[in-house]
Amino acid sequence: MFDRKQLVNAISQQETPVYYYDLSLMQQTLKTAKRAADVHSFHVHYALKANFNERILKLIRDAGIGADCVSGNEVRKAIEIGFHPSDIVFAGVGKSDREIRDALSHDIFAFNVESIQELKVINTLAAAQGVKARVALRINPNVDAQTHHYITTGLDENKFGIAHWQLGDAVETLSQSEHLELIGIHFHIGSQITDLNVFKSLCVKVNELNNWFDERGFRLRVLNVGGGLGVDYHEPDAHPIPDFSAYFSVFADFLERKPGQEVHFELGRALVSQCGSLISRVLYVKHGLKKNFLILDAGMTELMRPALYQAYHQIEKLDTGEGTGHDAELQRYDVVGPICESSDCFGKEVLLPSCERGDLIAIRTAGAYGEVMASRYNLRDEIRYLYSSAPVDVSAD
Structure with missing residues (x-):
């Protein structure tokens, strides 16, 4: 609960403006999310773009949650804070050559790749370093997140991800890329989603594409469904912690995992807002x-x-x-x-x-x-x- 008395006493002689962080609530939120995910053996990565305050990052690291990065500097920050490279994924529609080389040198878990051209660039840079890059294809599922148009990312007109009609070319590119290893498929349809039915629609699309790859001989290790779970901006004291159990249960009930497949999430706002x-x-x-x-x-x-x-x-x-x-x-x-x-x-x-x-x-x-x-x-x-x-x-x- 937001402790107004403690806050007023603490800040009365301090200069403002100031960002106030309730670390007790932060730890409780992380514990609740991790426990709800562990019930289904789900893997959670934290989206550093939401907040990269070092005190916050260290609590997230200590909670056993991985890092989802969208820039080379976020990758560096995650490693500096102590996230293990095997728990770091690197997304983003415009990764530079320098950022890719740096992430390759740290042997991060995976690149979430957003275009066919990016696949070719990563393959070339990995070859130059004599390494093999693990990649997941970020696919645009054309699912309406029913959120603000500035923070929806999964529609055909959005800049993110690979379109359905490009998947054949993506598979062909992968077959010709000796320094790429396809480990999964990745989705992220938007942010501040409060209607859980949207995630049911996402599961239907993920199931279709999981089968599409399986029929073509690709046994995917990872289904990365992104994040997007919203929070209550109107009544923060009534709902200080999102209903992670209900959120993860949607994917447990509607996602059709094949034997040995891992399900990964990339939560940001829901963990720290x-x-x-x-x-x-x-x-x-x-x-x-x-x-x-x-x-x-x-x-x-x-x-x-x-x-x-x-x-x-x-x-x-x-x-x-x-x-x-x-x-x-x-x-x-x-x-x-x-x-x-x-x-x-x-x-x-x-x-x-x-x-x-x-x-x-x-x-x-x-x-x-x-x-x-x-x-x-x-x-x-x-x-x-x-x-x-x-x-x-x-x-x-």
């Missing part, structure tokens, strides 16, 4: 004829999602004294930041207790795609962090 909040102070309150504005010291430079996706985050006033609780008079505010852009807005017509300069504001469910997307635009300060582990630990990079 609820453990993080962006804490900010009110700089100014502006009262207009039709609008009231709360101007915070945090902006789109600290949390890009509302400006980029029009994403919703629950916004709360943290109680700092009497008269600020649930019985306080409520007002509507447009909650905005200090950045010189009109899109620098966290929420419109947000219902909050009456606010004044210096009040603390929490923007919830910010553990994923928050800190990692931050920028120095407007020459902003480096991000600060607050961790809930005892003793309370504040640091800035």
Whole structure:
């Protein structure tokens, strides 16, 4: 549960904005996810793109979860933190030659390959190093994830993956590539998926393609179904941990594994979102004829999602004294930041207790795609962090 009293006490004398991470909730989430996956002998990799804060990564490593990377620097970071190369997969539609060479030198578990041309490039680079690269073909299943159009990745018009009609050419390329070993097929249809029926549709497509490869003599070792499980942005305290058991049960019930096949997942948001909040102070309150504005010291430079996706985050006033609780008079505010852009807005017509300069504001469910997307635009300060582990630990990079 979000401990407001502890947070207010810890941050009262600290500069803001600051990212607050509840490491206790983080560990509980990881334990719950790992236990639910282990019931079905599923393998879980964490998508570093969601959050690569080192304290978070070390907890994930210690939980026995692998690493899903989408850049060469993420591969390097995973190895630096202590993830074993055999637990690292490297995806991404635009891997550079340097990134591929570096990953080959570490002998990572697999490359999730997104085009036929990429297969040829990896084969050439692996040959030059005298090694063999393990690859999984990322296939675009044309499954509608029913999520925001910026974060859907599995439709025909998306840039990701290999299309169905290209599979024949992909198989032909593999047969001619002595330095590639096909170990599996890979899918990722999008992010923030809350309707589990979408994953049932994915299973149908995976089963069809698994059989397609089997009929052509390819006995696949891995079925990598990606991630995408959503979280509750509207009621984070009601659902601090996603229902991992229900999520994994969909694949256990509807995926048709062949003997010896492993099922791999790449979860990001679901593992880290609820453990993080962006804490900010009110700089100014502006009262207009039709609008009231709360101007915070945090902006789109600290949390890009509302400006980029029009994403919703629950916004709360943290109680700092009497008269600020649930019985306080409520007002509507447009909650905005200090950045010189009109899109620098966290929420419109947000219902909050009456606010004044210096009040603390929490923007919830910010553990994923928050800190990692931050920028120095407007020459902003480096991000600060607050961790809930005892003793309370504040640091800035």
